[in-house]
Amino acid sequence: MDCHKEIRWASLYLLLTFAVCNTPTLFSQLQKTEQFGSLSLLIKGGNPASPSFTVLSPSLQSRVAFRGQIKQIIGNRLIFHKVPDVLDPANTDKAPFNTNQFVAQKARLKAHLSGDANGTLDRIDVLNGGVGFLQAPSIFIGLPESGSSRGLDYEPAEAKASIDANGTVSSVHLTSKGKGYVSAPTVNSDGGVHFVRLIDEESNKTGRFYRIQANTNDTITLSNSYSEDLNDVFFENAMIEIFASWTLGDLFGYDNVQLNSGNFLSADTIYLKRDSLGTDDYDAFFHDGNSWADLSDPSLNADNQIINPGEAIVLARRSIVDLNLVFSGNALTQSTLLEIPASGKSSIVNNPFAVDMMLSDLIASQFITTDPSNTFSWFADAEQEVADNVKVLTNNVWTTYWHDGTNRSIASKAWASARAGSGVGASMTQLDISMVSGGIESITNDTGAIVITSTSHGLLDGFVVKVSGARGRKTNSDKDQVDENNNVVADGSGLVIESSANGYHSILVLDQDRFQLVDRYANSDYIQEAAAHWATGDGGSGYSQDAAILFVGGGGQGGRGKARVENGKVVSITITEPGAGYVESPEILFSLGGWRKLGGGNTPQNDVLIPAGSGIMLVRNNPFGVATRIQLKSPL
Numbered sequence: 065m066d067c068h069k070e071i072r073w074a075s076l077y078l079l080l081t082f083a084v085c086n087t088p089t090l091f092s093q094l095q096k097t098e099q100f101g102s103l104s105l106l107i108k109g110g111n112p113a114s115p116s117f118t119v120l121s122p123s124l125q126s127r128v129a130f131r132g133q134i135k136q137i138i139g140n141r142l143i144f145h146k147v148p149d150v151l152d153p154a155n156t157d158k159a160p161f162n163t164n165q166f167v168a169q170k171a172r173l174k175a176h177l178s179g180d181a182n183g184t185l186d187r188i189d190v191l192n193g194g195v196g197f198l199q200a201p202s203i204f205i206g207l208p209e210s211g212s213s214r215g216l217d218y219e220p221a222e223a224k225a226s227i228d229a230n231g232t233v234s235s236v237h238l239t240s241k242g243k244g245y246v247s248a249p250t251v252n253s254d255g256g257v258h259f260v261r262l263i264d265e266e267s268n269k270t271g272r273f274y275r276i277q278a279n280t281n282d283t284i285t286l287s288n289s290y291s292e293d294l295n296d297v298f299f300e301n302a303m304i305e306i307f308a309s310w311t312l313g314d315l316f317g318y319d320n321v322q323l324n325s326g327n328f329l330s331a332d333t334i335y336l337k338r339d340s341l342g343t344d345d346y347d348a349f350f351h352d353g354n355s356w357a358d359l360s361d362p363s364l365n366a367d368n369q370i371i372n373p374g375e376a377i378v379l380a381r382r383s384i385v386d387l388n389l390v391f392s393g394n395a396l397t398q399s400t401l402l403e404i405p406a407s408g409k410s411s412i413v414n415n416p417f418a419v420d421m422m423l424s425d426l427i428a429s430q431f432i433t434t435d436p437s438n439t440f441s442w443f444a445d446a447e448q449e450v451a452d453n454v455k456v457l458t459n460n461v462w463t464t465y466w467h468d469g470t471n472r473s474i475a476s477k478a479w480a481s482a483r484a485g486s487g488v489g490a491s492m493t494q495l496d497i498s499m500v501s502g503g504i505e506s507i508t509n510d511t512g513a514i515v516i517t518s519t520s521h522g523l524l525d526g527f528v529v530k531v532s533g534a535r536g537r538k539t540n541s542d543k544d545q546v547d548e549n550n551n552v553v554a555d556g557s558g559l560v561i562e563s564s565a566n567g568y569h570s571i572l573v574l575d576q577d578r579f580q581l582v583d584r585y586a587n588s589d590y591i592q593e594a595a596a597h598w599a600t601g602d603g604g605s606g607y608s609q610d611a612a613i614l615f616v617g618g619g620g621q622g623g624r625g626k627a628r629v630e631n632g633k634v635v636s637i638t639i640t641e642p643g644a645g646y647v648e649s650p651e652i653l654f655s656l657g658g659w660r661k662l663g664g665g666n667t668p669q670n671d672v673l674i675p676a677g678s679g680i681m682l683v684r685n686n687p688f689g690v691a692t693r694i695q696l697k698s699p700l
Contacts, residue, residue, distance in 0.1 A: 105118065105389045105390075106386065106388055107379060107381050107386065107387040107388070107389060108381065108386055109385050109386045109387070110380070110381045110382055110383070111382060111383075112329055112330050112382045115380040115382045116380070117378055117380055118379045118381065119376050119377070119378055119379075119414075119679035120376065120378075120379055120679070121376045121377075121414030121679050128305050128306070128307050129165075129166065130161070130305065130306040131305040132144060132145070132303070132304070133145065133301045133302065133303055134298055134300065134301065134302045134304060135300070136300065137294060137295055137298050137299070139294070140285060140286045140287075140288050140294055141283050141284070141285050141286070142260065142283065142284050142304070143282060144160050144282050144283070145160070145282075146159050146282055147160070159281035160281070160282060161279055161280070161281050161282065161284075162197075162201070162254065163198045163279065163281050164197060164199075164279065165254045165279060166255075166258035166279045166284065166306060167196065167255075167258070167277070167278055167279060168194060168195065168196035168197045168201070168231065169196055169256070170252070170253050170256040171191075171193050171233040171253045171255065172190075172194075172313075173189065173190060173191065173203070173236060173251040173252070173253060174188065174191055174251065175188050175205065175221075175248045175249050175251050176188070176189065177245055182217070182243050182244075183208060183210060183211070183246060184221075184241040184243055184245065185205075185221045185241045185245060185248075188203075188205075188236040188238060190234070190235060190236060191318075193232035194232060194233055195230065195231055195232050197232070197233065197255065199227075200226055200227050200233075201227075201233065201255055202225075203222075203225050203251065203252075204251070204252045204253070205221045205242070205249050205250075206249030206250045206251070207220050207249070208220060208242060208243060208244030208245045208246075208249075209245065209246040209247065210244045210246055211243060211244030216243075217243055217244055218244040219240065219243040219244065220240075220242055221240055221241055221249070222238070223236050223237060223238050223239060223240075224236070224237050224239055225237075236251075256308045256311070256314075257275065257309045258276045258309070259273045259276065259306070259307055259308075259309060259373055260273060260274050260276060260304050260305075261273040261304060261305050261306075261307065261373075261400075262297060262298060262302060262303075262304055263303050263304060263305050264299075264303040264304070266302075267297075267299070267302065268695075269297045270399045271399035271401055272292075272297050272401055272693070273373055273400070274286040274294075275287040275309075276306070290691065307373075309370050309371060309372060309373060310371040311368045311369055312334065312349055312356045312368075312371070313356060313367035313368060316334075316351070316356075318367055322387060322389060323351060324351075324381070324382055324383040325350075325353040326350075326351075326353065327350075328348075328350050328357075328359050331351055332351070332381050332382055332383065333348050333349065333379070333382070334349045335347070335348050335349075336349070336369070336371065336377055336378075337375075337376075337410065337681075346378070347359075347360070348360070349369060373400075373416075374400065374401065374402070374403060374413055374414060375411075375413065376412040376413055376680075377412070378412070399695060399696060399697050400416055400696050401693040401696055402427070403691070403692075404682055404684065404689070404691065404693070404694060405683075406684060406689060407684050407686055407687050407689040407690070408684065408685075408687075409684055409691075410681055410682060411681070412680070412681050412682075413679065413682060414680075415674045415679075416696070420616055420617070420673055420675050421673075421674050422614075422653050422673060422674070423456075423465065423659055423673075423674055424655060424658075424659065425697070426674060427454070427467070427694070428694075428695075428697070429472045429473070429606075430474075431694040431695075432444050432467055432469070432472040432658075433472075434469045436687070436688050437688060439686070439688045439689055442694070443684075443685065443689060444467040444468055444472060445466070445469070448464065448466045448662055449685065450685060451466040451467060451685060452466065452467075452682070452683065452685050452686055453465070453682075453683040454466070454672075454682060454683075455680065455681035455683065456672055456680050462681075463661065463662070464661070464662035465659050465660065466662075467659055467660070468658050468659075469658060470608065470609065470658030471606075471608050471609060471658055472658065473608060474604065474606040474607055475605045476602075476604045476605050476606070478499075478601070478602060478603050478604035478607070478634040479499075479601050479604070479652070479654065480498065480499040480613075480637060480652045480654075481498050481499070481528040481529070481600035481649075481652070482496055482527075482618075482646075482649055482652050483498075483526030483527050484496070484526055484646055484649055485620060485642070485643070485644070485646035485647070485650075487642055488644075489645065490620060490644060490645050490646045491642035491643055491644045492615055492620075492623045492642045492646055492650075493639065493642065494638075494639060495524065497625075497637050497639070498523065498527050498601060499600060499601030499637060500599070501597055501599035501601075501602075502522075502597060503518060503594070503596070503597050504516055504517070504531070504534060504590075504596040504597055505517045505518060505519065505592065507536070507565050507586065508586060509539060509589050509590065510543065510586070511543075512585075513581060513582065513584060513585060514564070514565050514580065514581040514585065514586050515578055516565065516578065516580075516581065517577055517578050518577065518578075518598060519577045520577065521576070521577065522576075523573055523579055523600070524573060525571070525572055526570065526649060527570075527600050527649075528568055528569065528570055528571075528600065528649065529568070529570075529571050529579070529581075529598045529599070529600055530568050530599050530600070531563075531566050531569065531581075531598050532595075532596070532598075533566070533597060534562070534563035534565045534593075534596040535560055535562060535590075535591050536560070536561065536563045536586075536590045536591050537555075537556070537557075537559065537561075537589045538587065538588050539558065539586075539587065539588055540552070545558030545589060546559065547559050555589070558588070558589065560591065561588055563587065563588055563590065563596075564585065565581060565584065569582060569584055570582040570583075570649070603635060604633055604634055604654075605632050606632055607629040607632050608629075608632070609629060610626055610627060610628055610629050611626075611627040611654055611655050612624065612627070612655040613626070613637060613653060613655065614655070614673065615643055615652060616652075616673070617648075617649075617650045617651050618645075618646040618647065618648040618649050619646060619647040619648055620643050620644055620645035620646030620650060621644070621645060622643030622644060623639070623641060623642060623643030623646065624640050624641040625638055625641075625652075626640055634654070659672055
């Protein structure tokens with residue numbers, strides 16, 4: 065398949081709705097917040113002769129199989145702690161996993177309702193028993209849709225599996241039929257391809273992930289195709305999570321799919337870019353009405369074809385009917401990796417976060433080089449044919465960008481705060497942007513919201529202020545100082561802690577010397593120190609020329625500006641296009657510059673906006689470039 069001739073990217077309508085909920089961990093001292101929700105994609109109709117093409121970037125699967133701490137690293141093996149069994153106090157050495165849990169082919173199961181008035185389940189059928197289980201896998205059943213009182217009209221169903229001598233699930237027995245089911249819930253089991261991701265925020269390697277090759281009851285063996293030093297990535301007591309990858313069947317369905325089924329000429333087609341192939345080569349898959357098939361050999365069942373983390377896919381829609389696809393999952397909030405292909409090859413990757421990002425954020429300046437012998441970095445050059453290229457979907461066609469090396473020496477990026485537009489039509493004005501800072505003289509500690517005193521602060525309502533370096537002596541709900549065991553002590557003897565004022569907060573100005581942190585309450589008696597300060601921005605460092613900015617979000621569009629650089633840092637911002645509709649505070653995105661557009665002449669682009677959930681193609685032109693992974697910092 066020649067993607068440059070055949071594929072024309074269809075425009076993409078994204079509706080990202082994420083609800084926050086707490087996911088319990090295997091360690092009670094850690095509470096991790098995940099962003100669950102759905103991604104809605106409007107797929108334009110096409111026809112067999114002229115399909116419409118759309119890039120799809122699903123979120124992660126929502127169920128985290130394990131989250132915990134590493135006990136030991138030996139080569140490519142991670143060993144985990146055994147812990148007391150809360151259900152069997154006599155067993156003080158409970159293993160965290162079942163052997164083969166993360167590599168066995170998982171079973172496909174289907175629930176049936178009983179039809180009674182209580183909304184119970186009747187049975188669970190085994191459609192495909194999977195293979196490779198050494199112990200019966202755990203069964204996960206979706207929650208009831210109705211009912212309000214557990215045990216009365218609401219009760220999640222529960223089940224246990226049995227396996228045969230071949231490690232295949234032979235049957236699933238309902239141990240509780242549940243209550244409150246309106247429709248048959250989804251049923252999943254252990255098994256499938258899994259990956260390990262480092263999530264420890266104490267590491268600069270946070271976000272690195274590796275496929276699991278094998279696992280025992282306390283050890284996982286990792287694939288390491290980039291030959292990285294795993295002892296440099298993982299460490300003792302580092303926090304990791306294990307998650308399952310998508311497959312075609314998991315993502316689009318197995319025997320019942322929304323996409324158009326049929327033969328390879330009429331069915332919708334999924335294209336997966338493979339780094340092992342050339343720049344224009346894809347693996348193609350279609351649904352034949354019963355299962356997913358590989359276009360190169362339709363006799364092969366491709367239900368379990370893996371979609372790797374961070375991989376974007378291409379859908380060719382051959383039905384004339386528009387289709388709205390909704391994917392549910394876990395929006396990535398932690399830093400991760402961007403995989404860059406080797407010389408002469410390309411890959412399709414995605415913006416994995418639930419917010420828009422600039423291209424200069426996806427490929428940060430520290431990973432850009434003008435030295436072709438620096439084989440692990442993104443290669444910049446004034447000539448498009450020489451530099452590594454990025455292709456972005458724009459108005460249904462490929463738009464090519466490359467970096468010319470400008471501003472690649474930036475040590476720290478500038479940032480600034482914006483409030484809702486105060487101009488005509490909620491347009492942005494100079495009064496709506498701020499990049500100043502000041503010292504903190506006092507922080508209140510009463511039952512109301514926190515009030516900060518900073519003489520002649522010059523702030524206005526609605527700005528976001530970052531408070532740093534504030535400490536205080538811990539207090540209880542009665543505002544008495546307490547020690548580390550929460551015992552009341554004399555004033556001046558309380559435990560010194562980080563103030564709850566630290567962080568990013570919207571503010572309400574009280575007068576020229578005081579402002580209030582919206583919805584934030586104090587936890588300590590403030591200790592005045594020189595390190596405590598607030599800021600609405602920072603000029604960064606390492607800039608070689610002026611930078612452009614965009615105002616993104618807040619309900620508006622069209623806002624642009626220019627950041628003036630002196631001595632390597634941004635010293636001021638001027639609005640060049642006020643935009644309109646900024647009824648809430650937008651985000652200010654700073655461009656690093658240097659991105660040029662094919663057909664755009666010699667003028668560097670300000671930057672390129674990559675919408676949440678969208679995909680881009682990376683083309684490696686550097687003749688010495690090797691396949692590598694670079695850090696992708698989370699903007700959340």
